[in-house]
Amino acid sequence: MQGDIYPNSCSAEQKKALWETVSKAKASDDQQALKLIDLILCAPNAKENRNTLMSSFGKRVRKESESTSEKPRIKTMVVTERIVASTMASGNVWNTRLSAERKKISLQYFVNETCVKSATFVHSHSKWTIDEIGEACD
Numbered sequence: 299m300q301g302d303i304y305p306n307s308c309s310a311e312q313k314k315a316l317w318e319t320v321s322k323a324k325a326s327d328d329q330q331a332l333k334l335i336d337l338i339l340c341a342p343n344a345k346e347n348r349n350t351l352m353s354s355f356g357k358r359v360r361k362e363s364e365s366t367s368e369k370p371r372i373k374t375m376v377v378t379e380r381i382v383a384s385t386m387a388s389g390n391v392w393n394t395r396l397s398a399e400r401k402k403i404s405l406q407y408f409v410n411e412t413c414v415k416s417a418t419f420v421h422s423h424s425k426w427t428i429d430e431i432g433e434a435c436d
Contacts, residue, residue: 360431
């Protein structure tokens, strides 16, 4: 990306670093959170995986999109299989950043040179739910 080479975020070393961030934050139900992160970043974009990921969304999701020199566009959208599929990186992902708290995890990841995607999860009622997704492109 822009002349720099980043390791794939699905490599064992990169996954370990992400897992350590979640663990250090003492995130609730950390194993459930890690499965959700792995689904977004590394799982193949297959129907079974999309269905599993879809169950981690509410009925609606807040989506923020922005492009260089444009104002961010924020919408609340009904979750569809298309939205779920567009959230998945399917192993083609690098330069992933994760911030974790006990009840909130924010994930940012690159799937190409011009766009960074994001997903924010919150923990409520013994379950991690994706409540916001985003994309910022040059």
